[in-house]
Amino acid sequence: MRKIHVIGIGAGDPDQLTLQAVRALRSTDVFFLLDKGEMKADLTRLRRQMLDTHLPEGTYRLVEARDPDRDRSAGGAAYSPAVGDWRSARAGIYERLIAEELGEGETGAFLVWGDPALYDSTLGILEEVLRRGTVDFEYDVVPGISSVSALVARHRTGLNRVARPVQITTGRRLSEGFPEGVDDVVVMLDAHQVFRRFADQDIDIYWGAYIGTPDEVLASGPIAEAAPRIERLRAEARERKGWIMDTYLLRRNPQDR
Structure with a gap:
């Protein structure tokens, strides 16, 4: 066999x-x-x-x-x-x-x-x-x-919060709206940087590209502040290598639902 x-x-x-x-x-x-x-x-x-x-x-x-x-x-x-x-x-x-x-x-x-x-x-x-x-x-x-585990480890944070669920989804699904009843969302396969749509909300982003490799790039902070930096880093990395693999965690303040 x-x-x-x-x-x-x-x-x-x-x-x-x-x-x-x-x-x-x-x-x-x-x-x-x-x-x-x-x-x-x-x-x-x-x-x-x-x-x-x-x-x-x-x-x-x-x-x-x-x-x-x-x-x-x-x-x-x-x-x-x-x-x-x-x-x-x-x-x-x-x-x-x-x-x-x-x-x-x-x-x-x-x-x-x-x-x-x-x-x-x-x-x-x-x-x-x-x-x-x-x-x-x-x-x-x-x-x-996984890149998800490596991402949160590199940002020195947890994947979920006490007694709260976490959801893993794709950029395609996130474009339909922030998942109901969930405040911690991991997003993979997002070629269109959908997180920018939530810049007016109280949401932090923990982002990473080429995680675990010598080309690793990290950024974090409130989306409104971090989004422009992530866009620039992502564009520079894609131009330099010709491709990109990135993952991010969105963490929403429950009061901002």
Whole structure:
């Protein structure tokens, strides 16, 4: 039986790998890596750096494939079908890699940014591959330090307040309005800086980009004061690297609902 490790590798810092993750790395025969193109070559480099940090040089095999492009222009009702098409295309690649590059009795691994259970598609894609029935394998999941955990740690704050819920959502959902009954909201995948819409409210923002990497950028404060600084930092970072991954926590004064 082939085996797959889905390993959460943290937000970018090799020191964020857990002991469980390191043990999984050392029991792996083949590492599968999806290349996102030259613009995001840093992501491949960081993965290689993690492997070189925790494994003896030349002791592991790395198999790379090109990550399929996703239609990021799709919106509204077309958004979910576009994501579904992209995931199915990825499933086809995973299926081929496992069938052709992983021998019977061998162990392969996918290295997942942050935590595999939080805004990542790897687990769902592996389940789709198994449903296709062309290749058989078992898999396990190693949790990792998410960008959310790393964000609040870097800002020296908590994710929630006493007896209060916290919600994790996307910029797309936040654009529909601040969630009802929640005052602490973590926002991921916000390409349009939706937080600017709440500058007239008593809300603090804790923002970070490239968290856990040498390019990490942080900013915090009341939205009205911090938003212009975040916009500038974000624009400069995107211009410099060609891409950006950022996450933020919004903390609202309950009296300002």
